[in-house]
Amino acid sequence: MNFPDYFADADSNFNDSEYVIFGIPYDKTSSFRLGANLAPDKIRFSSWNFETYNLKNKVDFKDIKVHDFGNILLKKNSSNEVINKVKTYTLSLLKNKKFPIALGGDHSITAGIIQAFSDEIAVLSLDAHLDYRDIYENEKYNHACVIRRISEKINIDNIAILGIRSAEKREFLEAKKDKLFWVDSYDIHKNGIKQALKKIKNKFKDKKIYLTLDIDVLDPSFASGTSTPEPFGISPFDILECIEFFSQDIIGFDVMEVCPPYDHGETAILAARFVKTVIEETWLKKYMD
Numbered sequence: 001m002n003f004p005d006y007f008a009d010a011d012s013n014f015n016d017s018e019y020v021i022f023g024i025p026y027d028k029t030s031s032f033r034l035g036a037n038l039a040p041d042k043i044r045f046s047s048w049n050f051e052t053y054n055l056k057n058k059v060d061f062k063d064i065k066v067h068d069f070g071n072i073l074l075k076k077n078s079s080n081e082v083i084n085k086v087k088t089y090t091l092s093l094l095k096n097k098k099f100p101i102a103l104g105g106d107h108s109i110t111a112g113i114i115q116a117f118s119d120e121i122a123v124l125s126l127d128a129h130l131d132y133r134d135i136y137e138n139e140k141y142n143h144a145c146v147i148r149r150i151s152e153k154i155n156i157d158n159i160a161i162l163g164i165r166s167a168e169k170r171e172f173l174e175a176k177k178d179k180l181f182w183v184d185s186y187d188i189h190k191n192g193i194k195q196a197l198k199k200i201k202n203k204f205k206d207k208k209i210y211l212t213l214d215i216d217v218l219d220p221s222f223a224s225g226t227s228t229p230e231p232f233g234i235s236p237f238d239i240l241e242c243i244e245f246f247s248q249d250i251i252g253f254d255v256m257e258v259c260p261p262y263d264h265g266e267t268a269i270l271a272a273r274f275v276k277t278v279i280e281e282t283w284l285k286k287y288m289d
């Protein structure tokens with residue numbers, strides 16, 4: 001079957017749209033398995049799987065004005081150039097009051113998106129990995145360094161990570177010393193996602209939140225199609241609760257690290273579902289008040 005090459009039902013033009021989806025087909029800093037550059041188009045394809053009506057929140061996606069820009073063109077750009085391109089593009093969306101939704105690509109890209117936002121926002125990262133290295137494989141803008149790069153722009157008190165279960169010892173100790181906040185997946189498994197979300201809400205108060213989803217936060221049994229899978233992950237329901245809980249505050253979203261060559265389709269399906277969920281839930285909040 002042939003489907004359009006844009007995200008399902010994202011058929012508004014740019015001017016009318018409230019939400020803009022854009023892809024960044026980039027995986028040059030992936031450290032284990034390559035292929036995340038194929039993810040934006042795979043996520044778009046997967047989005048056609050779904051009904052437009054959401055039985056749970058009663059939103060019909062067709063009622064929301066969503067534009068799909070397509071992919072940002074990257075031709076042999078250095079990582080610095082990629083980050084700058086992504087920053088410039090995100091700035092153009094914010095200037096036009098659009099809600100940015102990015103499809104990665106590897107997680108290094110999120111640092112570029114965040115640079116376009118005010119320093120006053122909070123950043124919530126869902127990730128199996130701490131990603132707090134200063135440099136990795138001679139690269140400052142590596143996916144293993146994304147939280148460190150973000151912490152150079154956003155006060156570390158306004159950053160939180162959910163679901164981690166992997167870090168290098170030195171990286172871990174540095175993050176502890178710098179008082180980076182996280183709730184690991186073992187804690188979430190034992191005490192539930194709600195208490196973790198409440199802790200973060202207490203910390204962020206009413207700050208606006210940029211939500212970045214590294215799909216490897218999920219257990220590999222749900223989402224094996226990712227570059228660096230890590231056992232003992234959280235579940236899709238945990239992520240759903242997180243999106244619903246913060247829907248009032250979320251002002252931007254990305255989903256990163258889907259790796260189609262290692263996917264049987266389910267990882268890209270989950271990514272597409274989370275894109276739709278973030279759009280529906282934030283839209284619902286905006287028009288309910």
Ligand SMILES: [Mn+2]
Binds near residue numbers: 127
């Ligand atoms: Mn990760």
